[in-house]
Amino acid sequence: MEIVRKIAKDYRIPLLALLVFVFMSLTNPYFFKQANLFGLFDSMPAYGIAAVGLTFIMLCGQLDISMGSVMALSSCVFMMTLNSIGFIPSMLLALAIGCVLGAVTGFFVAFFRLSPFIVSMTTQIAYKGIALTITNSTPVVNMHPVLVKISEIKVFGAIPITFFVFVLVALLAEFVMTKTQYGRNLFVIGGNINVADNLGLNVRGHLWSVYVIQGFCAALGGIVMMTRMFSASGNLALDGPLSIIPMVIVGGTAFAGGKGGAIKTLFGVLLMNIIFNALSMFNIYVNIQQLIKGVILLMIIVSDKYLENRHNKV
Numbered sequence: 248m249e250i251v252r253k254i255a256k257d258y259r260i261p262l263l264a265l266l267v268f269v270f271m272s273l274t275n276p277y278f279f280k281q282a283n284l285f286g287l288f289d290s291m292p293a294y295g296i297a298a299v300g301l302t303f304i305m306l307c308g309q310l311d312i313s314m315g316s317v318m319a320l321s322s323c324v325f326m327m328t329l330n331s332i333g334f335i336p337s338m339l340l341a342l343a344i345g346c347v348l349g350a351v352t353g354f355f356v357a358f359f360r361l362s363p364f365i366v367s368m369t370t371q372i373a374y375k376g377i378a379l380t381i382t383n384s385t386p387v388v389n390m391h392p393v394l395v396k397i398s399e400i401k402v403f404g405a406i407p408i409t410f411f412v413f414v415l416v417a418l419l420a421e422f423v424m425t426k427t428q429y430g431r432n433l434f435v436i437g438g439n440i441n442v443a444d445n446l447g448l449n450v451r452g453h454l455w456s457v458y459v460i461q462g463f464c465a466a467l468g469g470i471v472m473m474t475r476m477f478s479a480s481g482n483l484a485l486d487g488p489l490s491i492i493p494m495v496i497v498g499g500t501a502f503a504g505g506k507g508g509a510i511k512t513l514f515g516v517l518l519m520n521i522i523f524n525a526l527s528m529f530n531i532y533v534n535i536q537q538l539i540k541g542v543i544l545l546m547i548i549v550s551d552k553y554l555e556n557r558h559n560k561v
Contacts (some may be wrong), residue, residue, distance in 0.1 A: 260498060260511065264518040271525050278528060284405040287524045292413035293318070293472035295516040297487065298494045299413075299420045300464025302512045303457040304363075305495055306424070308437045308504025311458065313352055313367040314465040315487025316374035321345045322469035322479040323378045326387040334393045342466045348374055349462020350455065357454035371488075379481030386480040389473075398474045409471050413513070416464065420509035433457065437504025493544045494519050502548070519543075 271278040297314045304311050325341035332340070352370045356363045400408040424430035436443040436453055443450050473479060498515020500507025522543065526536045 260514045260518055264514055264521055267518070267521050267525060271521070271528070275525075275528055278525070281405040283524070283528075285401065285407060287520060288405070288410045289407045289475060290524075291516055291520050292407070292409040293468045293475070294484075294487065294491050294494065295413045295468075295513065296416050296471060297461075297465045297468040298491045298498075298512050298516055299417050299509050300461035300468075301491055301495050302420065302498075302500050302507055302509055303424075303433065303460045305500045305502065306433045306437045306504055306507055307454055307457055308440065309356060309454065309457070310363045310492075311352060311367045311461055312364065312488040312492070313348075313371035313374060314461065314468075314491060315484035316371045316378065317345055317348045317462055317465040318469035318472065318487060319479070319481055319483035320348065320374045320378040321466035322473055322483060323382050323387055323481065325470055326389045326473060326479040327381070329389050329391050329394075334391065338470055341470055342463055345462040345464075345466020345469070346459050347462070349458040349460070349465070352462075353455040353458025356458065357451045375481050377481075378483075382479075382481055384481065386478045388478045390477050394474050394477060407474075409474055412471065413516075416467070417509045417513040424508055429453070429456075434505055437501075437506070439505075490519075493540060496544060496548060 277283055297318060301311060301314060321341040321344050324344055325337050328337040328340060331337075348370070352367055355361050355366045397408060402408065402411065424433065432443070432448050432453055435446065435448065436450055440450060469479070469483070472483070476483075494515045495507070495512050496502060496515070497519055498507070498513070499511040500515075519540075523536060523540075526539060531539070
């Protein structure tokens with residue numbers, strides 16, 4: 248019985264994702280079709296990679312809502328320079344810009360200890376304004392051969408290659424979080440930032456670094472998104488924060504910090520996307536889907552708090 252409780256507690260999100268997947272496969276014959284599976288897995292990588300970056304920040308008990316604007320600005324630069332300097336240089340430039348944008352947000356949070364919500368809300372507006380300015384508020388369309396080729400690569404005929412990029416990013420992040428001193432320090436900072444200060448950890452440096460990582464992941468997510476859309480604009484990923492933050496929390500990363508992981512986020516992304524794919528197949532209106540998203544998020548938060556309080560009592 249104790250083993251069952253432990254499995255239910257530690258692996259409830261992967262099990263729930265598997266349960267929903269099996270249920271849809273049995274009840275809807277179209278769900279397991281290659282076209283639907285491709286659409287399902289193709290919708291995950293962009294926001295999923297950004298969610299992995301956000302996991303680093305939330306482990307420290309911080310927050311960032313500017314990831315959508317970082318994705319927009321970096322992808323705009325990527326698409327605008329793609330033909331002139333080539334795929335690899337433009338990708339490296341976009342990733343560097345993402346790191347710089349993350350560093351700017353993180354600088355004010357780490358060194359001035361300002362509210363991460365206020366800072367990231369401000370930078371979100373600023374980054375979006377820059378993206379709209381450099382594109383003259385016009386979408387940048389680019390059907391570059393490399394992007395087209397990447398979009399056509401499928402594993403097992405149904406899984407896009409970008410999904411495996413997402414999985415690789417999650418695995419590397421999980422290794423950093425659990426197998427390095429740097430990653431373990433993030434858990435300490437998220438558990439109690441004052442204790443981390445007293446232990447002599449470089450709290451400011453760690454906080455700054457996680458925002459740089461988030462900027463890198465958001466930029467990479469924006470580039471991956473271009474393999475689906477082939478069009479970038481300042482209004483790209485407007486729903487980024489409202490979609491990415493629930494994925495991280497549903498995956499099991501505590502909003503207050505000190506608990507979570509990249510693999511948990513991966514399963515959170517998987518679960519949320521399977522649920523929304525299922526809702527679409529049942530012809531549920533988009534507005535109702537948003538309501539269901541909120542209810543699911545609330546249920547996960549309440550259950551996590553209940554389990555945490557129960558553990559503390561024990």
